[in-house]
Amino acid sequence: MFTDDAGKGGISAGGPGNSEDSTRRTGGDLVQLITPEGERVSHPEFDSWLQDVSDEQLGSLYEDMVVIRRIDAEATALQRQGELALWPPLLGQEASQIGSARALRDDDFVFPSYRDNGVAYCRGVKVEDLVRAWRGNASAGWDPFTVNVATQQIIIGAQSLHATGYAMGIQNDGADCVAVAYFGDGATSEGDVNEAMVFAASFQAPVVFICQNNHWAISEPVRLQSHIQLADRASGFGIPSMRVDGNDVLAVMAATRIALDRARHGGGPTFIEAVTYRMGPHTTADDPTRYRDANELEDWAAKDPISRMKSLLDRKGLLTADLENAVAAKADAVAKELRAGTINMPEPQPLDIFKHVYSTPNSWLDRQQEHYSRYLASFGDPAEAASEEGAR
Amino acid sequence: MNATMIKEFRLPDLGEGLTESEIVAWKVAVGDTVTLNQIIAEVETAKAVVELPSPFAGVVAALHEQPGTVVEVGKPIVSFEIEDDGAGGSAPDAGAAKREPNLVGYGAVLEASGRPARRARSFAAPAAASPVAPAEPVAPVRAAEQVESKPVETTPAASAPGERPRSTPPVRKLAKDLGVDLEAVTGTGEHGLITRDDVLNFVGGGELPAAAQDLAGAPAPAAGRAPAGGERETRTPIKGVRKFTAAAMVASAFTAPHVTEFLTVDVTPTMELLARLKAGRAFAGYKLTPLTLVSKAVLIALRNHPTLNARWDEANQEIVQFNYVNLGIAAATPRGLTVPNIKDADRMSLMELSSALTELTDTARAGKTSPEALSGGTISITNIGVFGIDAGTPILNPGEAAILALGAVRKMPWEYQDEVTLRQVMTLSLSFDHRLVDGEQGSRFLQDLGTMLADPGMVLAMV
Numbered sequence: 052m053f054t055d056d057a058g059k060g061g062i063s064a065g066g067p068g069n070s071e072d073s074t075r076r077t078g079g080d081l082v083q084l085i086t087p088e089g090e091r092v093s094h095p096e097f098d099s100w101l102q103d104v105s106d107e108q109l110g111s112l113y114e115d116m117v118v119i120r121r122i123d124a125e126a127t128a129l130q131r132q133g134e135l136a137l138w139p140p141l142l143g144q145e146a147s148q149i150g151s152a153r154a155l156r157d158d159d160f161v162f163p164s165y166r167d168n169g170v171a172y173c174r175g176v177k178v179e180d181l182v183r184a185w186r187g188n189a190s191a192g193w194d195p196f197t198v199n200v201a202t203q204q205i206i207i208g209a210q211s212l213h214a215t216g217y218a219m220g221i222q223n224d225g226a227d228c229v230a231v232a233y234f235g236d237g238a239t240s241e242g243d244v245n246e247a248m249v250f251a252a253s254f255q256a257p258v259v260f261i262c263q264n265n266h267w268a269i270s271e272p273v274r275l276q277s278h279i280q281l282a283d284r285a286s287g288f289g290i291p292s293m294r295v296d297g298n299d300v301l302a303v304m305a306a307t308r309i310a311l312d313r314a315r316h317g318g319g320p321t322f323i324e325a326v327t328y329r330m331g332p333h334t335t336a337d338d339p340t341r342y343r344d345a346n347e348l349e350d351w352a353a354k355d356p357i358s359r360m361k362s363l364l365d366r367k368g369l370l371t372a373d374l375e376n377a378v379a380a381k382a383d384a385v386a387k388e389l390r391a392g393t394i395n396m397p398e399p400q401p402l403d404i405f406k407h408v409y410s411t412p413n414s415w416l417d418r419q420q421e422h423y424s425r426y427l428a429s430f431g432d433p434a435e436a437a438s439e440e441g442a443r
Numbered sequence: 444m445n446a447t448m449i450k451e452f453r454l455p456d457l458g459e460g461l462t463e464s465e466i467v468a469w470k471v472a473v474g475d476t477v478t479l480n481q482i483i484a485e486v487e488t489a490k491a492v493v494e495l496p497s498p499f500a501g502v503v504a505a506l507h508e509q510p511g512t513v514v515e516v517g518k519p520i521v522s523f524e525i526e527d528d529g530a531g532g533s534a535p536d537a538g539a540a541k542r543e544p545n546l547v548g549y550g551a552v553l554e555a556s557g558r559p560a561r562r563a564r565s566f567a568a569p570a571a572a573s574p575v576a577p578a579e580p581v582a583p584v585r586a587a588e589q590v591e592s593k594p595v596e597t598t599p600a601a602s603a604p605g606e607r608p609r610s611t612p613p614v615r616k617l618a619k620d621l622g623v624d625l626e627a628v629t630g631t632g633e634h635g636l637i638t639r640d641d642v643l644n645f646v647g648g649g650e651l652p653a654a655a656q657d658l659a660g661a662p663a664p665a666a667g668r669a670p671a672g673g674e675r676e677t678r679t680p681i682k683g684v685r686k687f688t689a690a691a692m693v694a695s696a697f698t699a700p701h702v703t704e705f706l707t708v709d710v711t712p713t714m715e716l717l718a719r720l721k722a723g724r725a726f727a728g729y730k731l732t733p734l735t736l737v738s739k740a741v742l743i744a745l746r747n748h749p750t751l752n753a754r755w756d757e758a759n760q761e762i763v764q765f766n767y768v769n770l771g772i773a774a775a776t777p778r779g780l781t782v783p784n785i786k787d788a789d790r791m792s793l794m795e796l797s798s799a800l801t802e803l804t805d806t807a808r809a810g811k812t813s814p815e816a817l818s819g820g821t822i823s824i825t826n827i828g829v830f831g832i833d834a835g836t837p838i839l840n841p842g843e844a845a846i847l848a849l850g851a852v853r854k855m856p857w858e859y860q861d862e863v864t865l866r867q868v869m870t871l872s873l874s875f876d877h878r879l880v881d882g883e884q885g886s887r888f889l890q891d892l893g894t895m896l897a898d899p900g901m902v903l904a905m906v
Contacts, residue, residue, distance in 0.1 A: 128480045132498040133455025336458030338491030344813045 076282060076292050077309060081326060083296040084305065087354045089362020097305040104301070106369050112153060112300050113360045114378045116145040119169040120357060121382035125389050126168075126182055130335040134393050135185045139166045143298070143330035146356030147263045149173060150303030151231075151325070154311060158228040160217055161200040162210035166263075167233045174198045178385055179392025188399050190407070208238035211247035211260060218256035218320075229314040230258045237268025239284055240276050248288040248320070255319035259310040260285070262322065263297060265329035270342040285322030297325030298356040328354070401427055446527040450499055451519040458490045462633075465513045466520065467492060475503045483521065489613050501525030511680050610637040618642045620841065621694040622757055643686070646694045684779035695841045699755065699876040703836040704885055708893040709857055711867045716899050729797045733869070734772075734826050737849055739796060740895040741824065742768055742789050743906060748888040751845040752821050755878050762879050771823030771840055772800065774807035782840050783812045784820035828852065834870040844880055847892075848872040869896070 082097055123141050130138040141148065148169030155161065155174075163170050168181050175198050183192035184203070191202040204210035214232035221228055238244050239262060251258050264281050266273050277284065282294035293309065295302040303325050310321035328351035332339050364370040405420045457464060467485040471477055480496040483503075487493075501523040508520050608625040610618070614637060618625050621642065628645045630637035681689065713736055720726050745752050745768060754763040770788035774781055783806070785791070785799045806812050823840045828851035837848045850870035857866035871892060875885045894901050 125480075128496040131455070131457065131493060131495050133453065134498075136456070137459055332491070334459075335493075336490055338493075341491075341814050345811050 076286070076294065077306075081294050081296055082302050082306065083299050084301040085296075085299045085359050085363050087298075087359050089359050089364075089366055091301075091363060091366075094305075097302065097309075100305040100308045101301055104304075106367065109360075109364060109367070110369060110374050110378075112149060112304075113357070113364060113374075114381060115149045115153070115169075115173060116300065116357050116360060117378050118382050118385050119145055119149065119172050121386050122168065122172065122178060122181065122389055125386040126185070127331070127335060129182070129390065129393055130185075135182055135335075136187050137334050137336060138182075138185055139334045140329075140331035141166050141169055143328045143351065143356070144263055144265055145169055146300040146360070147261075147297040147303050147325040147327045148233075150300040151233075151261050151307040151323075154304050154307035155231065156228065156311075157199065158226075159199065159231055159311070160214075160228065161231050161233065162214035162217070163200060163203050163233045164207075164210065164235060164238070165203045165205050166235070167203065170233060171198075171200050171203070174200045176200060177392075178389040179396060182389065182393050183396065186393060186396060188396050189403075206243075208234050208241035208244040208247075210234065211238070211244045212250075214258050214260075215247040215251045215254075215256055215320075218251065218258035218314075219254050221257050222254065227315045228257070229311050230256075231261060231311075232258060233261050233263065235268065236262065236264040236266065236273040236276065236281060237271065238262070239281050240268070245288075248285065248290055248322070251320035252289045255317070257314035257317075258320045259307065259314060260290070260320065260322045261307070262324050264324050264326050265297075266327075267329055267333070267339070267343065269333045269337065270339075280324065282322060282324035290320050290322050292322040292324065294324045294326065297327030298354050298359065300356060300360060327356075447501075447524050448527045449504055450501070450523045450525050452498055452521045452523065454486075454514050454516050454518055454520050456516045457486065457488050457493055461488050461490070461516060463513050463515050464488045466508050466510050468510050469506055470494075471497075471503050471506075473503050473506060477501065477503060477523070489611050497523070499523045499525050511682055608637055609635055614639050614642055619758075621646050621690060622698050622841065623694070624758070643690050646690055647697070684781070688780050691841050692838050695839045698757075699839050700878060701836070701839065701874050702877045702880075702882065702885065703872055703874045704882075704889055705834055705870055705872050706889050706893045707868060707870045708896050709859065709866045710852060710869045710896045711859075712898055712900075713896045714852065714867045726794065726797070729794060730801045731797055732800075733828070733852055734824070734849065735793070735797050735800055736899075737847075737892075737896065738770060738772075738788070738800065738824060739793055740892055740902075741822070741847060742770065742791075742796075743895065743902060744888055744891045745789065745822070747891060747905065748884060750880055750884045751875060751888050753844045753879055754821070754842050755844070755876060765821040767821070769819050769821045771820035771843070771846075772803055773823060773825035773840075774804060774812075776807045776812070777810045781807055781812055781817060782820060782823055783807055783816040784823070786816075786819070822846070824849065828869065834872045837872060837874045839874055839876055843876075845873060845875040845885070845888075848874075871896075 077096065082094060083092065084094055084097060084101075085091055120142065123138075126135060126138045127140055129135045144166070148167055152161070152170040152173035161167075161170060161174060171181060171193075172178070176193050180192040183189045193200070193202075195201045201210065201213060204213075211232040211234055214230040218230035221230065232247070234244060244260075247258075248260065250256065251260070262281055264273060268276065273281070280294060282292040285292035291313075293306045295306045297303060303323075306323050306325075310323055313319070313321055330348060330351060361370060364374070402420065402424065405416060405423075408416055454464060456462075465487045467487050469484050471481075471483045477483060477497045477500065479498075479500045482494045483497045484495040485492060486495055502525075504522040504524045506521050507518070508514050514520055608628065609630060609632075610625055615625065617623075617639060618628070618637075623642055623645055625637055625642075628637050628641050629635075631641055632638045710733070714733070717731055717733065717736055721731050749764060749766075752765050752768055754765070756763050767787050768789035769784040769786050771782040771784040774783060783803050785796070785803060788796060788799070791799060803812075803816070806816070820840055820843060822843055823846045825837050825846060826849045827835055828849045831851050833850040833853070835848050837846045839846050848871070850872065852867050852869045854865050855868040856863050857868055859866050871889060873885060873889045873892075891905065895905070
């Protein structure tokens, strides 16, 4: 039974739940504002959150999705060319990431997973910083506080705890910004995410959980992980939820705005399930054809987020040659910047490892660093070492 | 600037810690002009088949490795001639330092760093010598070694007795599928690593014996006839589905003692039933064939003869009796023979079975069979009748205890009610694994099958 069917406060006939607030889902079943054919459908509740989205902004959302897909493709190629150790493609999830990230305010703080490169791009992370860690040149690509995006989390779901903790800090500060955790369908099965939701609900913390349900936790299909829709897991924690078409940039944007507004005004956490599809492999080291039906991919290709946005622009007469050229030129430029930035990235120095362990001096670490410096110095002059080698 | 230069592309580690990959196919030839990121090759790693995009824009100057070759990570596989102005593509060699492309973008700078000046410890290979010590075996010699009466491995790299043989997950999986005990295989890879080839060689997969000709008649890939006036023989490398099929067939044929029995049946009543069902309204829109009814008959007969729906588990010394039937159907596909199976076919009505068979064959022909559909079969049927063949000795799908071949339905002079008349006749060929199915069980199963097809009404007496 879905929470939509239940009355205020609870899902059982036993009366209201412990909370005074309703835990029902906003928007009813799956909310879609742009059909796969590119038709704009109206929604009484969600439309009011999109009134300010101008034609120009539609074009710009389209541009961001095209650019991030291009970044993704270029990074995948760079991995195949030996320039990156690994890359987790986001192909197919552009609308979920762009739609949500573009709804955020600068002072909101994002706690992303490793796949949320579109989110990071929207927040102003430089493209070469997106691949820095994947090249093995740094343990993190950027300074989280310059862009208000935490280091991408590799551990599944762990960032949801960080987001909730940060949100509790916001409460202490009396600020009205919001912490946003991004994770996937598989993460909802993890303890961390469940613990985060318990705390978020208990403290009514200003945090938004954005779950991109891309249907596959590596090779584990979502249907084996949850017998109810993921959005309905949230109601068990007393957290209101929404279930939106994750390939529909406007639906995701509206849902995120609703959730952010609730958080800013003391309404506590919200869970958004963006229903999308990972069209590529889990990472470049994965082969999805071993566990996934080709037909499924075809079905989802028909619901592609970018082609439906393109159709919408076309229907509205906004898909001009100028727009298309500008978007293509931007994508080309960004791809070129990414490639050059990757290949020319300075190699890390051995002592860099000590740089970001503590923010303040630490005598113990200083001693280790000194020992390591002396060890490195023992290698001496390469030519000398070679001649010694020859003499042996 | 029109000067050109040669750039090598070395095989990268394509998937988190791989040491080698196989070149499956080149998508470009020497002399081709390629653009940046154009797909130049297909490469198979232990984890996936991936496409390699070109790291340069330029002209292909040389292909260093042939398709089918397993190449170590870091070896040059292709050279490009590119414009020497940096605009051609990427990779201006970052810095002057020579980089060893072992894993990713950068690697250990071996030449530049040398070794530490102080070399306190020397590794004097402490225990390496002791295993060669005469007579006294340190540990009980394993059975496999006794059988082969091989000398004890003296390579220091060889695994110590009792240690699990070193291999990779895909190879362990292959060995399990083929019923090969890795303890018995000698690894030729680094540090005694057991490779895919070691396993295939162990089961004799190196060549394709006549026995491996699949009964479902998948066309031989591209071997074809030599062009008139051309070479008198064509040599096609054994790889892909053909190689796997061969290995599976050899493994099956030489591990499971096959017995094949034949029964020729007057199936006229079944063909009449088929015609009636087709004409009736209930099955409108369903594709009914003799295979549909025979499949159903097999599923019914298995209820009384479950021993044919079983598997010999060599590793655990157990016979696995399946209490469900995943019915495999041999199918000729563009990629060769595959045997997808219908899950829980025993629980299906005739309509469901008919739909499942149609879907299975359509999917297989389109080459879209999912990996899931290819594993977990418990018994198989191969329909050689569609090729006009009467009988054969089918080879068991590895791990299964029985396979039934359907012959063509022919009008033949046949005894019917004490007179010779023209009847529709079909031969059933049943192979079974004699380790777990005795002649009596196989015969009774085949007899029940024949009885049902000769007189479908007899089903009432069986279920």
